[in-house]
Amino acid sequence: MVLTRSLCACCALAITAALPRPAAAHATLEQQRAAVGSFYKAVVRVPHGCEGQPTLRVRVQVPEGVLAVKPMLKPGWELAVVKKPYGQPYQYHGATLTEGIREVAWTGKLPDENYDEFVFQAFLSDTLKPDTVLYFPVVQECEKGAERWIEVPTEGKSSRDYRFPAPGVRLVRPSSD
Secondary structure (H helix, E strand, O other): OHHHHHHHHHHHHHHHHHOOOOOOOOOEEOOOEEEOOEEEEEEEEEOOOEOOEOEEEEEEEOOOOEEEEEEOOOOOOEEEEEEEEEEEEEEEOOEEEEEEEEEEEEEEEEOOOOOEEEEEEEEEOOOOOOOOEEEOOEEEEEOOOEEEEOEOOOOOOOHHHOOOEOOEEEEEOOOOO
């Protein structure tokens, strides 16, 4: 009787492990911390396609306070940017900036069985608040459908509370070096 129960428990565990589960991986940022008033290299990781389909386009929304965005070209991918006005003027190296890149998009083909990284450099304005998280919503467009990593946590919640959390970076105070 004991052997039968153990065997049944093992079979149930094996069957449960073999069942399809929702993807645990999601679009993330490689560097999880960055200082306000400094440059930040954003490396957006895309771990898989959309339910087995290849990724054809990755769009990253650039939040307010992120300035002088310079996306990295990717061999085999087309690069496009969307410029829009900022919500307020920013001082940057002696110039007043009133508009800038607010979205970066790479178009190409990433098979579902591969992962890739999409990179841009930017300046994090000193008007951003340390000890907060700055979110970069990502839309991953595939042959059939899309994954929208755009959920920004509301007060009292964290990214773990959402199915499709936007990648975020914790802002810290600049070092006194």
